[in-house]
Amino acid sequence: MRVTKALADSQRVRILLLLEGGELCVCQIVAVLSLAPSTISKHLSILEDADLIVGRKEGRWAYFRLASGRPGAFTMPIRKWISQALDTDPVILQDRKKLKRVTSCAPAVLRQRQRKAS
Amino acid sequence: MRVTKALADSQRVRILLLLEGGELCVCQIVAVLSLAPSTISKHLSILEDADLIVGRKEGRWAYFRLASGRPGAFTMPIRKWISQALDTDPVILQDRKKLKRVTSCAPAVLRQRQRKAS
DNA sequence: CTGTCATTTCGTTATATGGCGAAATATAGA
DNA sequence: TCTATATTTCGCCATATAACGAAATGACAG
Numbered sequence: 001m002r003v004t005k006a007l008a009d010s011q012r013v014r015i016l017l018l019l020e021g022g023e024l025c026v027c028q029i030v031a032v033l034s035l036a037p038s039t040i041s042k043h044l045s046i047l048e049d050a051d052l053i054v055g056r057k058e059g060r061w062a063y064f065r066l067a068s069g070r071p072g073a074f075t076m077p078i079r080k081w082i083s084q085a086l087d088t089d090p091v092i093l094q095d096r097k098k099l100k101r102v103t104s105c106a107p108a109v110l111r112q113r114q115r116k117a118s
Numbered sequence: 119m120r121v122t123k124a125l126a127d128s129q130r131v132r133i134l135l136l137l138e139g140g141e142l143c144v145c146q147i148v149a150v151l152s153l154a155p156s157t158i159s160k161h162l163s164i165l166e167d168a169d170l171i172v173g174r175k176e177g178r179w180a181y182f183r184l185a186s187g188r189p190g191a192f193t194m195p196i197r198k199w200i201s202q203a204l205d206t207d208p209v210i211l212q213d214r215k216k217l218k219r220v221t222s223c224a225p226a227v228l229r230q231r232q233r234k235a236s
Numbered sequence: 237c238t239g240t241c242a243t244t245t246c247g248t249t250a251t252a253t254g255g256c257g258a259a260a261t262a263t264a265g266a
Numbered sequence: 267t268c269t270a271t272a273t274t275t276c277g278c279c280a281t282a283t284a285a286c287g288a289a290a291t292g293a294c295a296g
Contacts (some may be wrong), residue, residue, distance in 0.1 A: 001128055003203075008126030009284080026243065036286055041244055043284090060293050079197035081261045085121075101129055111242075127254080144273065152255055159274055161254090178272045180261050221287075 003075060006050035010091075011035065013082060016066070017092055018054060018099055020083065023065035025107040031114065032098045041062050051075065061107060121193060121199060123167035128209075129153065130161050134184070135210055135216055137171060138201065141183035143225040149232065150216045169193065179225060 006012055015029055030040050042102050044064055047053045052075055056063045069076050102110060124130055133147055148158050162182055165171045172194055174181045187194050204210050220228060 001126075001132070004122060004125040004131070004200075007122040008119075011284085013119070013122070035284095036244065038287075039285055045244085057243090057292095060240095062243060077199050079245080081195050087132075107242095115241090129254085129295090153254095155273065156257075156275080157255055163274085175262095216281090222282060225272095 002050045003052065003078065006019070006046050006052055007078070009043070009046075011039075013045055013086065014095055015040075015043060015047065015084045015087060016052060016079070016097060018075065019064060021096070021099060021103075022102075023056075023063050023101075024062070025113050026062045027107055027114070028099070028102050029064075030093055031102045031110060052079075060082065120168045121170065121196065124164050125168055125196070125200070127161070127164075129157075130165055130195055131204065132210065132213055133161060133165065134170060134197070134200065135159075135204065136213060137182065137184045139214070139217060139221075141181050142217075142221075143176075144180045144182070144223055145229050145232070146217070146220050147182075149228060170197075214222045 007016075011033060014033060018024060018029060018032060026040060026044065028036065030037050030043075033040065042083055044053065044055065048064070051067050053064050054064075054067050066079070068077065069079065129151060132151060134194075134228075136142060136147060136150060144155065144158060144162065148155050151158065162171065162173065166173055166182070169185050171182045172185050174183075184197070185193065187197065
């Protein structure tokens, strides 16, 4: 149930698909989805509780990546399915574009710009 | 999204797993889950909208079965996954037991007994 | 130590969802 | 036609969930 509940929210699915491109910093995810950091943090904890992603702390920064996918792993077919099912979704495509811009500089630089903007 | 939302409720997952044993009448599902017919009906419509099951009417009776699973079908890996993941779940095992009793007589007989009981 | 800053936790609010019973619908049978 | 009956639709209520901002946390920088 934890897994399906975790997948039952579109923002969380967006996060999962973003992470297919590799590990990301929380602030990068915030930048792409344009949601409050507290909201993103909650989503991340739900995904982590479902063992869909794993987090790692490095100083003040927190990084998340997809849970290690041993080919036989439980959640593997699910991830594949989601990936296939939404590969042409306009929101997802947009997210990938935005992610490119966001990851074109280091998280620290990104945050600096975010602070200036507000 | 429709699929994952459909799977994010335990009662609906229970229904899916019941249907693995083959087509069932609504009243049989009601009997196993012990929920109001209106509630079950709603769940069934959500599962049908997600293309996870298909319904069929025969006179006053309505039957539902798992959506035809061409091996390559979209929802196939999901179904497999759920089936594996919950195969030892106590609630699911109990449901299967109850289903056996429920399907030991025709739906019409079942309903007759249900009416007497209330 | 003190301040800054990334993230998380907490409290609140609006909306979504699951449940029921009553009424509506549709069909079989008298 | 009229009644009984299986299912669905509707309206309501209680709870769950997603979102935010504010405050707490933890770590680096001076």
